[in-house]
Amino acid sequence: VVHLRDYRKPAWRVERIELDIDLSVREAIVRSRLTLARDPAQNEVLTLDGEGFALQSLALDGAQLGANDYTWDGRELRMPRARDGSVLESVATLDPSANSALQGLYLSGSDEHGFLVTQCEAQGFRRIAFFPDRPDVLARYTVTLRADRARFPVLLSNGNPAGAGELPDGRHWARWDDPHPKPSYLFALVAGRLESIEEPYVTAEGRAVTLRIYAEPDAIGRCGYAMEALKRAMRWDEEHYGRNYDLDVFHIVATHDFNMGAMENKGLNIFNAKYLLADPARSSDDDYRHVEAIVAHEYFHNWTGNRVTCRDWFQLSLKEGLTVFREQEFSGDMGSHALKRIEDVQLLRRAQFPEDAGPLAHPVRPPSYSAIDNFYTATVYDKGAELIRMIAGRLGRAGWRRGMDEYFRRHDGHAASIEEFLAALGEPNGADLSPYLDWYEQAGTPELRARGDYDAQSKVYTLTLKQHTAPTPGQAHKRALPIPVRLALLGHDGRPLPLRMAGETGGVAERVVELDGASRAFRFLGIEKPRVASLLRGFSAPVRLEAGYTGDDLAFALRHDGDEFNRWDASQQLARLAFDALMRGGGERETAVWADALAPLFDDASLDPALLAELVTPPDVIELTERVTPVDPLAVHAAREALENALALRVGAQAAARHEALARVERGALDGASQNRRRLLNRCLALWMRWQPEAGAEVAATRYVLAAGMTERQAALAQLVLRAAPQAHKALADFEQRYRDDAITLDKWFALQAQIPERDAVERVAALIDHPRFSLRNPNRVHALLRTFAARNLVAFHRADGAGYALMESALERLDRINPTTAARLATALKDWRRLEPDRRERMRRCLERLVAQARSPELTDILRRSLA
Numbered sequence: 001v002v003h004l005r006d007y008r009k010p011a012w013r014v015e016r017i018e019l020d021i022d023l024s025v026r027e028a029i030v031r032s033r034l035t036l037a038r039d040p041a042q043n044e045v046l047t048l049d050g051e052g053f054a055l056q057s058l059a060l061d062g063a064q065l066g067a068n069d070y071t072w073d074g075r076e077l078r079m080p081r082a083r084d085g086s087v088l089e090s091v092a093t094l095d096p097s098a099n100s101a102l103q104g105l106y107l108s109g110s111d112e113h114g115f116l117v118t119q120c121e122a123q124g125f126r127r128i129a130f131f132p133d134r135p136d137v138l139a140r141y142t143v144t145l146r147a148d149r150a151r152f153p154v155l156l157s158n159g160n161p162a163g164a165g166e167l168p169d170g171r172h173w174a175r176w177d178d179p180h181p182k183p184s185y186l187f188a189l190v191a192g193r194l195e196s197i198e199e200p201y202v203t204a205e206g207r208a209v210t211l212r213i214y215a216e217p218d219a220i221g222r223c224g225y226a227m228e229a230l231k232r233a234m235r236w237d238e239e240h241y242g243r244n245y246d247l248d249v250f251h252i253v254a255t256h257d258f259n260m261g262a263m264e265n266k267g268l269n270i271f272n273a274k275y276l277l278a279d280p281a282r283s284s285d286d287d288y289r290h291v292e293a294i295v296a297h298e299y300f301h302n303w304t305g306n307r308v309t310c311r312d313w314f315q316l317s318l319k320e321g322l323t324v325f326r327e328q329e330f331s332g333d334m335g336s337h338a339l340k341r342i343e344d345v346q347l348l349r350r351a352q353f354p355e356d357a358g359p360l361a362h363p364v365r366p367p368s369y370s371a372i373d374n375f376y377t378a379t380v381y382d383k384g385a386e387l388i389r390m391i392a393g394r395l396g397r398a399g400w401r402r403g404m405d406e407y408f409r410r411h412d413g414h415a416a417s418i419e420e421f422l423a424a425l426g427e428p429n430g431a432d433l434s435p436y437l438d439w440y441e442q443a444g445t446p447e448l449r450a451r452g453d454y455d456a457q458s459k460v461y462t463l464t465l466k467q468h469t470a471p472t473p474g475q476a477h478k479r480a481l482p483i484p485v486r487l488a489l490l491g492h493d494g495r496p497l498p499l500r501m502a503g504e505t506g507g508v509a510e511r512v513v514e515l516d517g518a519s520r521a522f523r524f525l526g527i528e529k530p531r532v533a534s535l536l537r538g539f540s541a542p543v544r545l546e547a548g549y550t551g552d553d554l555a556f557a558l559r560h561d562g563d564e565f566n567r568w569d570a571s572q573q574l575a576r577l578a579f580d581a582l583m584r585g586g587g588e589r590e591t592a593v594w595a596d597a598l599a600p601l602f603d604d605a606s607l608d609p610a611l612l613a614e615l616v617t618p619p620d621v622i623e624l625t626e627r628v629t630p631v632d633p634l635a636v637h638a639a640r641e642a643l644e645n646a647l648a649l650r651v652g653a654q655a656a657a658r659h660e661a662l663a664r665v666e667r668g669a670l671d672g673a674s675q676n677r678r679r680l681l682n683r684c685l686a687l688w689m690r691w692q693p694e695a696g697a698e699v700a701a702t703r704y705v706l707a708a709g710m711t712e713r714q715a716a717l718a719q720l721v722l723r724a725a726p727q728a729h730k731a732l733a734d735f736e737q738r739y740r741d742d743a744i745t746l747d748k749w750f751a752l753q754a755q756i757p758e759r760d761a762v763e764r765v766a767a768l769i770d771h772p773r774f775s776l777r778n779p780n781r782v783h784a785l786l787r788t789f790a791a792r793n794l795v796a797f798h799r800a801d802g803a804g805y806a807l808m809e810s811a812l813e814r815l816d817r818i819n820p821t822t823a824a825r826l827a828t829a830l831k832d833w834r835r836l837e838p839d840r841r842e843r844m845r846r847c848l849e850r851l852v853a854q855a856r857s858p859e860l861t862d863i864l865r866r867s868l869a
């Protein structure tokens with residue numbers, strides 16, 4: 001276990017590293033030459049990380065070393081004879097084709113056609129060469145790659161090209177020089193038969209850059225959208241943060257075999273192909289949005305992550321939370337801020353809130369870890385982004401920019417900490433941001449209670465805010481956090497009333513108050529006839545709000561709130577009230593209040609179609625499950641179905657009519673307005689199918705065949721399959737046939753079947769594990785089938801006889817031996833066993849205990865242990 005409090009500066013640094021690598025599928029020969037510098041203040045023996053390769057030779061300052069000159073336990077190399085300025089040369093060999101963990105250097109694809117690629121964050125570089133593999137050691141890299149020209153025509157690494165040429169026997173070489181010192185986790189290389197597309201780009205500062213995207217020959221035709229997105233992101237970072245690109249080339253490579261979404265290696269981003277490739281026939285609107293967002297995210301890391309990097313892995317959110325926030329703002333600018341905010345908060349509520357409420361809860365800056373790979377979490381990324389959003393809001397637009405400029409000025413070329421970040425932002429603004437450090441250090445989602453009292457006599461409206469955070473593992477007592485609450489007070493005509501506090505003249509329609517203790521009252525003066533408060537507008541803090549609204553209050557807000565996010569959230573809250581009542585055995589009145597409030601929206605021509613689609617969608621199953629203890633998964637599923645059915649019954653005719661109107665103009669175009677219409681089109685189809693199963697299924701079957709693009713085709717197929725329509729079987733077979741050779745699209749087929757809410761979906765998933773196109777070696781496929789099954793299929797995964805858990809247990813046991821990172825992520829689906837009703841709880845617990853006894857990898861063991869603790 002590594003503790004934040006044990007941090008010490010590196011005793012040894014590497015100023016330069018020269019890597020010389022001979023590549024082939026089954027063997028890479030890695031020669032490295034490190035120039036070492038010792039910190040004179042620390043009297044420490046040189047210790048380098050290195051594992052998973054075979055050492056051929058070591059030389060110090062030109063002299064070959066013998067077995068007595070060093071120790072290497074297979075993880076750490078210790079060398080007492082090294083001194084300041086020493087040069088360490090090593091030769092090591094490794095087999096990329098045997099690396100199924102996809103960390104370090106590995107083969108993507110087959111022996112015959114695949115290509116070589118790396119993933120070094122967080123600790124993959126140590127699987128390639130000896131190095132102080134920690135982010136606060138920044139070195140200058142020169143990399144020379146050699147390989148057979150026919151098998152590996154493309155040879156890439158970080159930085160600028162620095163020569164290439166022919167070698168005897170059909171081999172060739174290429175050299176790369178990166179002028180920017182970087183930590184080892186940003187190292188990358190790629191070698192193989194890849195094709196590329198290329199575009200020139202001139203930065204605002206006038207640097208000419210060549211942008212290239214590389215992919216396998218069958219995928220290169222689908223990279224154009226990513227290229228356009230990249231140019232938009234580059235321009236946006238220049239305009240909004242004054243940040244320009246800093247090398248002569250910028251390269252992106254797509255691979256189907258990748259543990260995560262993508263990786264920001266300096267000048268050589270490597271992407272999971274599903275977040276890079278896009279074409280109208282095979283990609284849905286969601287896919288397009290993800291590509292744009294992730295291309296931007298990785299590009300933005302060039303400044304927030306690469307130029308300024310993290311002191312240690314505890315500071316991971318320094319780069320991830322900040323970069324997610326930058327991407328969110330970019331995506332909002334490219335499309336709609338309200339829709340983007342709704343999507344981001346949905347993600348937060350579905351992934352981060354449950355994490356924060358369960359056994360894996362950890363602060364945005366964890367105090368310790370045993371497997372760092374397990375901390376690339378929704379908390380570090382998405383809650384981290386919420387913290388940045390609060391801080392940026394606190395500083396205001398100009399102050400935020402001033403603070404970020406100062407952050408780059410102070411820390412460019414260095415590794416920084418979250419304290420340093422807060423200081424750099426606060427000082428030029430005369431603001432003390434240190435109270436926000438508590439947000440970084442405290443796990444758990446605060447519950448914010450709000451009560452409004454109006455005194456008609458004095459015309460004073462008093463808003464009382466209270467906060468409480470439940471204990472989380474290792475943190476029994478919680479501090480009060482600074483919580484910014486953006487608010488308005490709506491009058492009976494729905495318009496915001498001017499808000500004035502003591503000592504102020506004139507009121508404003510919207511303001512932010514900050515709750516800076518356990519409880520506080522805010523008094524607004526001169527208030528005439530308030531109707532309802534609109535609190536936490538735009539989701540101004542990552543908290544659970546309990547405001548005690550009645551159904552009538554929420555229906556009023558749904559009609560009138562000028563904040564689109566809060567309007568949507570009013571619908572969510574109405575649906576939650578209805579769900580709660582259904583779980584208590586009633587719910588008729590509450591579902592009617594929700595459905596009645598939504599029905600008139602179908603006639604509101606001014607409402608954005610995508611917003612309408614979101615307004616008429618109840619919260620996700622995961623969010624609803626959070627509201628119940630102990631959880632009977634079948635009851636949760638049934639209540640959500642009842643909610644959907646009640647809505648469909650009320651608005652089915654309107655939805656059907658709207659569907660027909662939208663279908664008439666649907667041409668599959670990719671502009672924002674067309675995408676927004678399609679979102680509603682698909683939601684209307686879902687409502688129609690519940691309202692009139694037979695007629696609706698006919699329509700869905702037709703839409704499946706005639707679909708102008710993947711968004712509609714995928715949605716029509718999903719409706720047929722999830723609603724068990726008679727046409728489902730044929731459509732599923734057709735989809736498989738059409739896309740069998742396209743990995744990304746076939747994943748949609750696997751994921752959809754994993755969700756079928758029937759008990760025999762367990763057998764179906766088991767059969768799909770044996771499908772010729774399924775492989776535990778491919779993380780995308782594992783997530784599509786198994787993660788979807790565990791996270792989204794309440795009926796089958798939680799089958800009373802435990803068959804769903806057993807299936808997951810055996811898959812995890814096998815996966816642990818293949819790819820620990822992916823096994824550990826999949827295992828998080830079992831974390832909430834304690835919340836289940838007694839019978840299932842016991843079954844899942846036993847399953848976790850058998851697994852922990854079998855687990856080999858530290859990653860899986862860590863997740864299982866913390867889940868059971």
Ligand code: ARG
Pocket residue numbers: 121122259260261262263264297298320373376
């Ligand atoms: N830094 C990458 C990104 O957020 C993610 C890399 C995660 N790698 C890992 N081994 N967990 O863009």
Ligand code: ZN
Pocket residue numbers: 297301319320323
């Ligand atoms: Zn990132």
